Amino acid sequence: MTSSDTPDQSLPQADTAGALMGRLAEQLGSRASVAAVFGEPVTSGGITVIPVAEIAFGFAGGTGPEAGAADTGQGGGGAGARPRGYIEIKDGTATYKPLRASWADVAVPLAALLAGTVVPLLVRRLAKRRPR
Incomplete structure (x- = not known):
């Protein structure tokens, strides 16, 4: 057509x-x-x-x-x-x-510091609770 x-x-x-x-x-x-x-x-x-x-x-x-x-x-x-x-x-x-986002310059080091402080404390507490 x-x-x-x-x-x-x-x-x-x-x-x-x-x-x-x-x-x-x-x-x-x-x-x-x-x-x-x-x-x-x-x-x-x-x-x-x-x-x-x-x-x-x-x-x-x-x-x-x-x-x-x-x-x-x-x-x-x-x-x-x-x-x-x-x-x-x-x-x-x-x-x-x-x-990069400006918050990443603060958040990433802060998260690493927090993890480096809290993780060893948690490991120690869990080790104390474990039966021998």
Whole structure:
């Protein structure tokens, strides 16, 4: 069947929703980039730094008749980005350097100290309870 064989008719609701979703995805996708969040890569002193981010976006939309109006479409969406690290290019070698959470700098040593203090006490108590 060719396009000349089909009568002129309005798009079914599913096609309208699909077109709406396509427009939303295109608009959000064009704005959700590392460069939009952190800027372009920087080169100084023979070292190039390229920011790395986790970018996510979501959207939703729908169509349907409103009271007293023709079929209408509505939609919305959003985007977000989180820094994950950077790529350092130096002397022809690229190295990925992740950004660590600042709480990890405190929590990991504190957990190690706590484990180093509590575990020996627990071992001694369990040894005293064991019948000989």
